[in-house]
Amino acid sequence: MEKINRVAVVGGTHGNEFSGIYLLRKWQENPELVERASFATETVFANPQAFEANKRYLDCDLNRQFTEAQLTDVELANYEQSRAKAINHQLGPKGDAKTDFIIDLHNTTSNMGPSLILLKSDDFNKKLGAYVLAKMPDAVVVYEDQVSMAEHYFLASIAEQGVIVEIGPQPQSVIRQDILDWMEDMTGHILDFVDAFNADNLPELPAEYQAYTYVETLTLPMDEKGERIGMVHKNVQDQDFKPLNPGDPIFTLFSGEEICWQGDYEAYPHFINEAAYYDNNLAMSLGKKITVTL
């Protein structure tokens, strides 16, 4: 990574995640808040029709449409697939993007606090994680670097560098001040980091820090017809980034029966009971705790 000249701050990729949408409005009226000396910043409202409909999406999840294969498949033509191509034209094209860095703003109904999701574990991202943690002690850093940027289907993967700012808990279609403040703070720290990175003027960062890396996704208990027959266990609800050990209760069936986790490692659940994941009967993501060394 040489220097970052163009940054895009994206909100409303999901139409019922309000924090980013209302921050965009604020920043469009006061662009100096997201401008820094060493790069140009643009703001992008990714899915305005979904916001109008007060839904996550109209036809399909926009933030799952950005692999290189999808972006070049002209048969994929519904609203979000078309938005993906339009945004790729505006910020990309992926693989040779005019935008150097994307910050994509999201909310979750899960108790994830202010989370920074990094799509790569290169030097730039490792330092960015350290910087944000130093500025925001409440923050959590999650690496979702299991695939290459070309294979990532997230909007933020259009550029060579992209991150997801994921703040919760906030119900869909609500604005909470605490969540809005966290999102604005984290976005500001990221922009400050990029400016300092460009000027080769980063503050001293710790030699290592704790973060999480994505391992797997668990589904809700279902019967043979695919109907949900259980829910996240109350011991796990809201315990994002708290350890889950083999044998711990993880689901409660509506019958009252408890289901225990059959894994073989110390897991760190996150996106626990996220509303949007019910479409696919997903219960939570599991990660491992890692030590990141600069």
Added chain:
Amino acid sequence: MEKINRVAVVGGTHGNEFSGIYLLRKWQENPELVERASFATETVFANPQAFEANKRYLDCDLNRQFTEAQLTDVELANYEQSRAKAINHQLGPKGDAKTDFIIDLHNTTSNMGPSLILLKSDDFNKKLGAYVLAKMPDAVVVYEDQVSMAEHYFLASIAEQGVIVEIGPQPQSVIRQDILDWMEDMTGHILDFVDAFNADNLPELPAEYQAYTYVETLTLPMDEKGERIGMVHKNVQDQDFKPLNPGDPIFTLFSGEEICWQGDYEAYPHFINEAAYYDNNLAMSLGKKITVTL
């Protein structure tokens, strides 16, 4: 009130309030859980199409369609207006209902805990409130008795006696075990109360208790075009049933400016920042604390 012979337990009046919908499924498989010796119980899934669509409603809010005037207006013919007439036929007709008592199950994104909303302040309801508080110390009793049953637009007003079980916080389209447990517990206590009431076998109840009564609804800050320009102040968020005094900050504008409450009484906000109320830019309800004497 003589004796209650027929009780209806209603879930899914709002399609994205999941607790009641999943409890109905459980009770339909195990009807003995909602049966009692002295009355017959039926379960009603009020808005199945909205649940299918994973929305509060398709055309209009079902739980605002049950005044006598609306129920007799044949011009009101959209999906929820038609459901209202069908449910009125099934459980009513309002004014001369075959059902004596309705329990309508709801969730809120607000931090209201297990709340029991009573539509009348007669002896039956006063005793019901006392009974539920004695069994569930976490519960809150709210009287929304500002209009007569004929004028009430809630589904529960079809019968001569009807209550709303309102449990939160739970994001729309999510099942939380703690919220489900609260709803199941409160419903069970209400059914037990009715059975004891019928048998003239109520336990000794306290001479008085504290409850809340509805006063007014506040709107979110808007500009002259009707666009939201602010949000619930972080000091008020999640503080349902905590006192709000004249001059206390109540909203924060996106510009950062704080707006203070201009009322002239000690208010008790509830339904604070409820997601569903954004449709009408409602911020919260205000109540007063009252002492109910038996």
